[in-house]
Amino acid sequence: MYMKTLYGLADGNSGEPIRTSQVAEAMDVSAASASEMLKRLGGKGLLDHEPYKGVHLTEEGLALAARVKRREGLMEVFLVQMLDFDGDVHDAACRLEHALTDELELAIDRLLDYPEATPSGEPIPQVRRDIDADLSHLLLPLKALPEGVLATVEMLVLDGVERRTLSEQGLHAGAEIRRVQDVFEVAGIEVQISDSLQARILARTC
Incomplete structure (x- = not known):
């Protein structure tokens, strides 16, 4: 959840550092809890800390956050288009996203005809799609x-x-x-x- 939230905040911050208070408000947690999690993510190389200003997603962090956001978006489209799911689509997609493998993500992307937005209109992060000349086991x-x-x-x-x-x-x-x-x-x-x-x-x- 934190990585997805950071992705959204980074997208809306126009390159400016993400403040701890922004994260705490978006996650509905205390500033202390948000600060502790940001330190952990920084220790994993996913965030760079700018003293007295906030954090930036590293290249690795941005890639991970975009993947989480992308998979959740694909699952939202899958639930609505393929299953006609009328429950809490966002919550269900968030839970299902964790189970996706790289191969299954690609298969669902193809199945849905490469969607660019969720049912609510939110953009789905796009990836480069290489065309493999070897058609075996696809x-x-x-x-x-x-x-x-x-x-x-x-x-x-x-x-x-x-x-x-x-x-x-x-x-x-x-x-x-x-x-x-x-x-x-x-x-x-x-x-x-x-x-x-x-x-x-x-x-x-x-």
Whole structure:
């Protein structure tokens, strides 16, 4: 939480040092608690301290804070767009963010078609996306699966009716699938999958 808060404060401070009082107010903690945590983060190389003025995020600290903010933003979009979640989206995303690995973050980014903002309009920190010529072992939404590449279905973010309908056509977790022009081939059978469903089915290339 502190790193995410520091990222937001740094973004709004236009390069000026972040004061302990700002952190305490944003985190709703005492100045003493905020000061102690800032010292710990500084000891880890995440903050630089400017005497009598405040702190700055180091390059390492900024990268870590941006990653936390980015993953939380991706999870907010995932919860709203993919799960139609109507609970406390921000709180749920904050909890889920901690469980994301680098690979899962990339897969969810692809699944959501590389969102730039959360459902509330807050910008999501962007990263450089390298295009890997080696297509093996990539986790992709079906909409991004290149033609002719064999993949194994790993995740289906579907409701019960959608899941049963596709399962009857042989499409389920563990099934091998290949794009052939405008359709998909599953166990030798051609299956039509809508663009909406393609975005919610993840498969790993073989």
